[in-house]
Amino acid sequence: xxxxxxxxxxxxxxxxxxxxxxxxxxxxxxxxxxxxxxxxxxxxxxxxxxxxxxxxxxxxxxxxxxxxxxxxxxxxxxxxxxxxxxxxxxxxxxxxxxxxxxxxxxxxxxxxxxxxxxxxxxxxxxxxxxxxxxxxxxxxxxxxxxxxxxxxxxxxxxxxxxxxxxxxxxxxxxxxxxxxxxxxxxxxxxxxxxxxxxxxxxxxxxxxxxxxxxxxxxxxxxxxxxxxxxxxxxxxxxxxx
Numbered sequence: 009x010x011x012x013x014x015x016x017x018x019x020x021x022x023x024x025x026x027x028x029x030x031x032x033x034x035x036x037x038x039x040x041x042x043x044x045x046x047x048x049x050x051x052x053x054x055x056x057x058x059x060x061x062x063x064x065x066x067x068x069x070x071x072x073x074x075x076x077x078x079x080x081x082x083x084x085x086x087x088x089x090x091x092x093x094x095x096x097x098x099x100x101x102x103x104x105x106x107x108x109x110x111x112x113x114x115x116x117x118x119x120x121x122x123x124x125x126x127x128x129x130x131x132x133x134x135x136x137x138x139x140x141x142x143x144x145x146x147x148x149x150x151x152x153x154x155x156x157x158x159x160x161x162x163x164x165x166x167x168x169x170x171x172x173x174x175x176x177x178x179x180x181x182x183x184x185x186x187x188x189x190x191x192x193x194x195x196x197x198x199x200x201x202x203x204x205x206x207x208x209x210x211x212x213x214x215x216x217x218x219x220x221x222x223x224x225x226x227x228x229x230x231x232x233x234x235x236x237x238x239x240x241x242x243x244x245x246x247x248x249x
Contacts, residue, residue, distance in 0.1 A: 057137045063088055073100065078109045085111035101128065150206030150237070151175055153182055153197070159213040162186050162193070169196075177202045184212070187246065191216055195245040197238060207237040216249040 063069060063084060072080035085098045089111050099110035105123035122128050131137070161168040167185025180199040187194040193212050201208075207230070212218075217233035223245050230237040238245060 059088075059092060061137070076102075076108055081109045082111055082113060085109065103132070105132075149204050150209045151177060151180065151201070151204055152209045152211060153180070154184055154195070154213065155211040157184070157213050162213065167194075171198075173199070175201065177204055180208075191249045193247040193249075195243075195247065197241055197243040197245065199241065201241055203239060203241065207239040208241075208243075209235050209237050210245065210247070211235045212247050214249070218247060218249055220248040222246040222248070 066084060068080065069084040081100060088098050097110065099107060101107050101122060105121045105128045107117050107120050107122060110117065157168060162185060167183060169183030171181040173180045178199060178201040180201050183196045185194055195210060197208060211234060218231050218236060221228050221231045221236040223238055223243050224240065228236065236247065
């Protein structure tokens, strides 16, 4: 009996030690993955910053900004958006935070001041490039999700996601992955969010137009080729192309 107990104790010791080592290895692997993703994201962000800086250095663009020539500025903003659609909606404000040009054109917003926004406070602090938190779109009064997510991030089985994302309306979580034949996508939206007037706008990566959108098992009609509007949480969304 003593020998049996001793064997069981030794076995238990090695099992517990193996479990701890296995857990440490999993944590190390997760940490390595997290670091790799963080490095990738940082590299992409810096790439976008460099793109914006290169456009800001264009002579004709600088001249248009100096004159507040909206027509000429819109030419450059359109080229920027078409060349880098993941940048979403380029716009220009003056040093006082007043919006005077945006692409697509948004006359209803011109003249509005945005000094209260995180991105303005961040840029004007030292007048240097700044990465802001998620913010509400002024035109739609909506939260925009997944805009700018590289399609390569969906190649893995787990897709891409984030928890506890701070917004003006509360914390939001989302997870997106490929579905079906790999063209469609599944999106899960969670969090403690007060739904904005314009809903949650989903702009999935990829060029194929949306043909249908299903939210919590029911088809919706508020979608275009490039985006869908979700008006309930939690939500399981199927984006069909």
